[in-house]
Amino acid sequence: MAIHGTSETPARFPRATASMVASRASVSVATVSLVASGKTDGRVSADTVIRVQQAIADLHYVVNRVASSLATGSSNFVILVAPDISNPFFARVIAGVREALGSSYQLLLSVTDSGQMPQLESVRELLAFRPAGLLVDAPSARLMQSLVVDEPIVFLDAPGADAGAPAVNLDVVRGAEALAVHLAERGHRTVAYLDSVTAASTFALRRRAFLAKAQECGMSPIETPRARSTIDVGSAATEFAKVWPAWQRAGVTAVVCATDTHAYGVLQVAHSLGVRVPEQLAVSGFDDLPFSAMSHPSLTTVELPARKLGRAAADLLVALIEGRAPDSGPPLMPSRLIIRDSTGGFVNGAA
Amino acid sequence: MAIHGTSETPARFPRATASMVASRASVSVATVSLVASGKTDGRVSADTVIRVQQAIADLHYVVNRVASSLATGSSNFVILVAPDISNPFFARVIAGVREALGSSYQLLLSVTDSGQMPQLESVRELLAFRPAGLLVDAPSARLMQSLVVDEPIVFLDAPGADAGAPAVNLDVVRGAEALAVHLAERGHRTVAYLDSVTAASTFALRRRAFLAKAQECGMSPIETPRARSTIDVGSAATEFAKVWPAWQRAGVTAVVCATDTHAYGVLQVAHSLGVRVPEQLAVSGFDDLPFSAMSHPSLTTVELPARKLGRAAADLLVALIEGRAPDSGPPLMPSRLIIRDSTGGFVNGAA
């Protein structure tokens, strides 16, 4: 803070400790601790408080979270473990989590790409940092069983979770079924499903829900080899280019993609192959990413409340951490079908 | 490990401490510590080692990183601070970082969206966790000045960094200039630049480099209001839709986007407006995202070696952490122009 000479002192971090602050303010470290954590309710006199605060400011003292955490046995950060951070859908989940955490807890992310170290080991290591809690996206079944712990842990996107497990899920089924109904009403008879390789069980759920309902509605669903890579436009595009001839022969008039990004790839390839969407081919996805409203044609999709999911998960986690009874909010975030132009076609003369 | 009754014991984590392990193996905690960290070179007898290891396994003991970190004054994780994790470009940076860190250091991510808490404060809090090192993407100028610390810190994507500062950068200039030359050669006279709002100085650099070279090549560059939101397809699409009429009147025949995702938005809007790319309008971007090769038309773009950037930054950081002299590798990762179909048009009869 002192301005000496011409230039402001750059805010160096001399790693001030509480005892350094203490001696500068001529008090004990205990007092410093009290002041630093704001527990001065009648335990520290007003002028001592300002003396200590001054010293803290002068020295740029920041309490050492490591020591603090060791002493109290608790911490102020939460780790979100996820296999794929870069998914735009996931960005919204993160936003929701941060909203719910507010300023009480810091959020740290850990990418645990499936493969690598078994997820379980990786989580174990993370736990060694003694976070206040853990949010685990798309947990493996093995992980969920093994982690029935006292640790505050919340799973998200874990359709396989036991009823008792602290998990927050998306109700993809509703949306997937609505989509099947929608396509059936449009008169489609043969529909294809373009899946993702990602192991996340949420994808398996989307597929199963759609395919089942499609059958029920009297359509012939075609399951397909999965797109090569993770959730990425390019892989879906190449995959679609490869299977389209066969699909065409099979009479496919609609393709449902596991995620909107895949659908973008399909739209582009369809365009370059001269396949008209939606007249010749209806295309749809899941997620309702921002671009889906802007694409040409705009994309019919199942909206998944990503942000809400994140918020609900974090709320639950905080409740767990603080020992409060879970808010018992709806454990299933509802999905919603958004009908746009990409399925606007009329096939077989149906409505 | 004990199998009692019918079901395997789920791998609970009773938070075993070293002393619990110690008493189970009838040794001192010091010995446990030695065994746990593998420093048994002739200091611990073979059978004691296996006794302790057995106890560790039985109790699922994992050393408490908090205590360990406090005792040693060092840690085994690195925090990567970034404003926007969801950018697919950034996903590649992360991949590079993880490659370079290997298994020696864990990577944790912290999203510090500009706005919120001033970046500087936020980094200060992060430092309180005593990470082994910090990687800061797109640091504010203020942050860089204030953090001239003893802490191992590496900035990435920090074009404004002092020569001395530990920073790893992209040489966007080369690619941006190549792009300007390319467009000039194609005969374009009036080109527009669609920027991003993101404060990251790397964007400022892209714009300046392109615009300067464009002038130099005799073209009339048009600067533009920036796209509303961060790096997102949708915002670029709406922005383009809004400015296109004016651009058209001004005779714009080429638009350069700050990132490929913006370009996707432009391509879509152009398509729906009936503007033919590249015949009427050349479109290009930066980043060479995977989809850029698949889009229709395929996108001319400046490839930025994201993965390399991440790897170089992490390598440098590790060198700093371990007190080794920096490998003095090339501090500037070269960019490269990739010419595809979206700028294949011929304007004004030029070659």
Next chain:
DNA sequence: ATCTGGACATTAACCGTTTAACCCAACCAC
């Protein structure tokens, strides 16, 4: 003059590891 109580501040124990210093038995050389 003694006792009670409140307001402030300090002491000291503790959190779970690490690690330097120390201890002890056994073995060897002289």
Next chain:
DNA sequence: GTGGTTGGGTTAAACGGTTAATGTCCAGAT
């Protein structure tokens, strides 16, 4: 038998906070 190793282990002092318990001082009541 004395003295030096050496392998194999333990003790105890940190690390930097937190917090319950303890003091000290002094005002006011008895």
